[in-house]
Amino acid sequence: MAKKAIGPVRRTFTPWEDSTATPFIEFQNVTKRFGDFTAVDNLSLKIYEREFFALLGGSGCGKTTMMRMLAGFETPTEGSILIDGQDMHGVPPYKRPANMMFQSYALFPHMSVEANIAFGLKQDRMSKADIAARVTEMLRLTKLEAFGKRKPHQLSGGQRQRVALARALAKKPKVLLLDEPLGALDRKLREETQFELMNIQEELKTTFLIVTHDQEEAMTVADRIAVMDAGKIMQCATPSEIYETPNSKFVADFIGDINLIEARVVSKSEDGTIMDAPRIGCRIDSSQTTTVSVGDTVWYAMRPEKVRIELGETETPEINQVGAEVWDIAYLGDVSIFHSRVGEAEETSLRSTIANVTRLVERPLTWEDRVTLSWGRDAGVILSK
């Protein structure tokens, strides 16, 4: 029996590793100032054709300004933006090969769903028959066949969101810009829509640029993520690279949950680095080689799921192993997060997670249990201060 396809199979796609590939969208030293406030600060970025790219950051980090500059609603104070090799300076929004899906959806309230989708096509003076065919195709793609005659206020939030997507895709843009597209949807619908977006992108082979503050969303949909802060890109890499090897304390802290341990480099070799972490009272042995010199203080960043937690305390602290006391437990259903207090003088806690593989109500670990926390040599990353 054939397996039921849930969508096209995703293939590895890494044009950014190919130094000969020409970028499709290019930001060259772009700066945008609003009065005294610098929203985007001397930023350069290359996005490749057919890529699903995410700009991720907190509010006010400049991600929306980047998108609005690409769409033509804002002009860069300095630097230039290229789409498909063409400098976009002085090109008004209505002549750019990019279409945008707005956060508020921005549907035309006095037009039906069909008229909304047809709006952009009419501006191109397409023939009536062609417009009708394209509208039907877009309605099918976004599963809105039954709602073509409705007005936007007669639709639910999820349907409105799909109309906005259909309208933005109708003109077959070279680039689709998505501004916090799923923010207004509830969690379940959001997850479904994320996969729908990915399938649509795979089908149309259009370059997608998404702006979001939701890291889960960015990690689900995007081929690459640029983490932004204060108008700068902190790290630009694939979701797994960003999660497993963050390049700074900011990125490590921003994406997911992490233990940040202050440590001093004791010795380093080709085989790895040994650090002393007085706050948790043990030595850390890492397989990572580092450029920082011996004696420097660094952050050792370690994801909670990389930390093993076992009942019973070790007598003597060893390398990558420390005794602790369970202090707080957060039960999340699929996993439980344990906050364990380590060290004596100061209160330092390490977080570790356990997947709840059995349906036992009685947990093997409970509050005030003495436990041992341990981790492997490749559990964390060394971040210079």
Add this chain to the structure above:
Amino acid sequence: MRNGPSWFNVTSLVVGFSFLYLPIVLLVIFSFNESRLVTVWGGFSTKWYGELFHNKQLLDAGKVTLQVAFLSASIATVLGTMAALVLSRSGRFPGRTIFSGMIFAPLVMPEVILGLSMLLLFVAIDQSRGFWTIIIAHTTFCMCYVAVVVQSRLVGFDRSIEEAAEDLGCPPFKTFFLITLPGILPAVIAGWMLAFTLSLDDLVIASFTTGPGATTLPMKIYSQVRLGVTPEINAVCTILVALVTMGVIAASVTTKRRETQRQRDERAAIAQG
């Protein structure tokens, strides 16, 4: 807390409404008076309404008034909407504060001063006064009311809708007619109706700027009343009151209906998810 209105509320309501509407009610009642004497009730009759339709002077004045009101309201709506757009969309430009102040000044300016200055202007440029000078004067003072109404609507208007239209390849000028105008249309219509009413009942400015052959209804009524109130005037006023009342009721019923329909649609959309 007590339920229902207190005696104080009831009294103030009654006194307030009597103060507002008693004179109008009296006027309506006396328009159906049989007697020629305005203050003496001589039995019910509609004969003054019949006479009214044979009074050519009054009918002509009525026609002039409607023409003036229609034309000046229309011109004022176009100009006022443009002013509102500039004020709410152009951001900061040199002289913006002065411009907005000057647009709204006629709202608080005494009508006498406005009328007099208009008269002086027409005299200075040697413009013979009549039908068109009234229209120009009315356009001037109605325009600022339209600007206020339209601007308040533009402030609450979601600009991303216009951006979406431009993003889809629609140039700004076309976007205004296809997207912005339908959105602010209720305010534009309201502004037009306000301007129409203001022009309809203006006496002071019209008196200053009129000339031979262009007498509006308020001017005619005023000059006739000085010779003594006739039941015919009562009848004209009753018709005016009736027209205005019907207009207001029609407008509020339509708004209410549209609102309920909209709410029902939204509930249906949420229900079927």
